[in-house]
Amino acid sequence: MSTLKPFLNEKVKVLTADGRLLLGVLEGFDRTTNLVLSSAKERIFSIDEPTKDISMGLCIVRGNEVVSISDYDEQVEDSTDYSKIFAEKLKDTRNSLID
Amino acid sequence: MLFFSFFKTLVDQELKNDVKITGTLRSIDQYLNIKLDNVQTDVAKYPHFVAVRSVFIRGSTIRYIHLNPNSVDTNLLQDASRREAMASSGDKIVGR
Amino acid sequence: MVDEKSVSASEPLDLIRLCLDEQIFVKLRGNREMTGKLHAYDSHCNIVLGDATETIYYLESGSEDVKSRKEKSELVFVRGDSVMSIADASNIGKTNA
Numbered sequence: 001m002s003t004l005k006p007f008l009n010e011k012v013k014v015l016t017a018d019g020r021l022l023l024g025v026l027e028g029f030d031r032t033t034n035l036v037l038s039s040a041k042e043r044i045f046s047i048d049e050p051t052k053d054i055s056m057g058l059c060i061v062r063g064n065e066v067v068s069i070s071d072y073d074e075q076v077e078d079s080t081d082y083s084k085i086f087a088e089k090l091k092d093t094r095n096s097l098i099d
Numbered sequence: 100m101l102f103f104s105f106f107k108t109l110v111d112q113e114l115k116n117d118v119k120i121t122g123t124l125r126s127i128d129q130y131l132n133i134k135l136d137n138v139q140t141d142v143a144k145y146p147h148f149v150a151v152r153s154v155f156i157r158g159s160t161i162r163y164i165h166l167n168p169n170s171v172d173t174n175l176l177q178d179a180s181r182r183e184a185m186a187s188s189g190d191k192i193v194g195r
Numbered sequence: 196m197v198d199e200k201s202v203s204a205s206e207p208l209d210l211i212r213l214c215l216d217e218q219i220f221v222k223l224r225g226n227r228e229m230t231g232k233l234h235a236y237d238s239h240c241n242i243v244l245g246d247a248t249e250t251i252y253y254l255e256s257g258s259e260d261v262k263s264r265k266e267k268s269e270l271v272f273v274r275g276d277s278v279m280s281i282a283d284a285s286n287i288g289k290t291n292a
Contacts, residue, residue, distance in 0.1 A: 163273055183238075
């Protein structure tokens with residue numbers, strides 16, 4: 001397994017199949033990339049509203065729904081003013097012709 | 100197994116559910132899950148990737164991986180494909 | 196080296212083998228098509244295409260007409276789960292030329 005071990009107990013960003021972004025500390029994972037995130041929050045991007053975070057506490061993400069997991073530079077992250085960022089919602093991974 | 104060993108030898112970039120991610124290939128496994136270092140994305144378009152250093156991408160969500168033609172010997176690839184096809188058809192005859 | 200094993204086509208994937216080093220046409224999920232030279236494949240239909248041209252079909256918002264755009268790649272790996280069909284491009288001729 002191209003392993004997730006280096007990300008354990010690190011703060012990570014998880015992208016999901018329906019185009020959402022979760023942040024949290026990676027507490028665990030398995031072969032099917034099921035994940036456990038602690039202090040999790042969902043970050044909601046919108047084109048006409050400032051970015052906002054919603055706390056979710058401890059959560060399990062099913063492997064099937066995982067697109068990517070990344071670690072990040074906390075300094076850069078903390079110095080980013082998300083209230084000034086407006087972005088389109090990501091597409092899901094289904095790629096239907098009609099949204 | 101072919102592509103597993105193939106990608107192991109490469110350093111390149113890749114593309115996904117309409118999101119494009121470029122990076123240095125660090126590791127890959129049998130599911131073609133991929134780990135990239137030095138990640139570069141269009142952060143203005145995808146602020147999801149602000150401050151991201153390295154990323155693990157689930158193989159199942161990958162659509163394409165764009166490769167550098169100079170780092171790939173396509174003749175070797177074709178030979179490897181034939182050999183793998185041969186090997187698997189051999190398996191079937193034995194298994195019958 | 197032309198022995199019986201390398202010439203015969205007894206199962207679907209053998210047809211792909213016969214397309215190695217040929218121009219092929221691939222229909223993909225997500226309203227996409229691709230043509231290019233087949234360099235590699237495996238049993239999952241993962242493929243590698245050289246000098247590939249991808250055609251993406253899409254609907255512009257507020258319009259009923261399907262539009263298309265093309266993208267080129269010198270060498271590209273296509274994951275097998277996106278592949279719907281593979282054909283020898285010489286048998287098809289150009290699509291939407």
